[in-house]
Amino acid sequence: MADTAKEPTKEEEAAAIVKERAEQEALPYKWSQVLEEVTIVIGVPPGTRSRDLTVDINRTSLVVALKKAPGAPFISGQLYKDIKVDDSTWTLDDQKEITITLAKSNKMEWWPHVVTSAPKVDVKRIQPENSKLSDLDDETRSMVEKMMFDQQQKQLGKPTSDELKKQEILKKFQDQHPEMDFSQAKFS
Template sequence: MAVIDDDDKLTPEEREAKDKADRSREVEEQAALPYSWKQELGEVDIAVPVPKGTRGRDLNVIIQKKKISVGLKGQEPIMGGELCKDIKVEDSTWSIEDQSVVTVHLEKVNKMQWWENVLTHHPKIDTRKIQPENSKLSDLDGETRGMVEKMMFDNQQRQLGKPTSDELKKQEALKRFQAAHPELDFSNAKIS
C-alpha cells in the first residue's frame, strides 16, 4: 500500500506557505522548551539554563542509555524523561559553563539517523528539512560523503513513502530489460 502524502497535491506556492507555517510552529515549540538543542548525524548537544552561580555540586545530572535528567539537587528536574533514541553513555558528557548553563553532549548509538526530538514527550521537528552543514559534509572523503548522501536520500524517500535509491535502480534495470525483451510477459514480475 502506497503512502499518500498530502504535500504531493499542493502547488509550489501552497507547499512553500505550508512549509513556512510548519517551520514557524516548530521554532515556537522548540523555543518553549526549558533547554535548547542541536544535532549532527552522530551527536546531540543540549544547553540547559540554570540560575547564575550554579556549581557542579549543586546539580543532579543523570545520563542513561535511554533516559536523561538535568536539575538542581532537591528540586524537580529542569528537563527529564525518555530519550527518543539510544545513546552511548560512556561517550556522553556534561559540564557547566559560566555557572549558568549546563551543556550535555550525547553520542548517538545510530550515527546515521536524525532525531525528531530529544525527549519522547516533547514536540518533534521535521527531520526531512534538516540541511547538514555543507562544510561538515564536504570534510568527508568522497566515498563516505557519497554513502552519507545516499543514506540521507533513502531516509527522506522512506519517510515520503517513495522508493529508495536501490529500489529505483532495480526498477530502472527491469525497465531496460523489458525494453530489450518485449516478447516476454512481465505482468507478474516482482522486484525484491
C-alpha cells in the first residue's frame, strides 16, 4: 500500500510552527528536554514557600499546584511516558519559580508533551544536542569509535578494522606455516 501522506508546503509548515509556539506559550509552564530528562519551569507568585505548594511526582503522573489558591493547578495529568521517580527532583528558586526535572525511563525517546492533555510539539523538528563520546557507556563508545575508524579507513581506501583483523590472523598463520602457499588466499 502506498504512503498517501504528502509533505507539507512551506506555508503549511510555517503555520504549524506558529500554531505550536502559540499553544506552548499559552501553557502555565515552560518545558524543555534532552533525551535523558524533561525540565519544567513554573512561575509562582513572589514570596511563595515550598509549604504553599503541592508537588506530586509519580511514575506516570504529575501534579503541581498552589495549596490555597482557587483555580486550576499549574500542571496536572498523565505523563507522556514513565519516569524514574527517585531520579526526579523539584526546587523552588528565589520563592518565585519552580524547576522540576523528570528523569525519563526511556532515555532514547523525545516527548511531544509533558502531560497527555497538553498540546503536542512536533518531535521531528527537535534538534538534538551534540553528545560527546565520553558521555557514552564503554560498550557503546567502543562501537561508535570502531564505526568512525572504519568510515575513515574506507574514505582513505584502506582496510576496515575487520579486514585488518583478518589480515593479522592470516599473517600469524603464514608465520606458523611457512611451507604453505597463501598467494591465492582471498577474504570474503
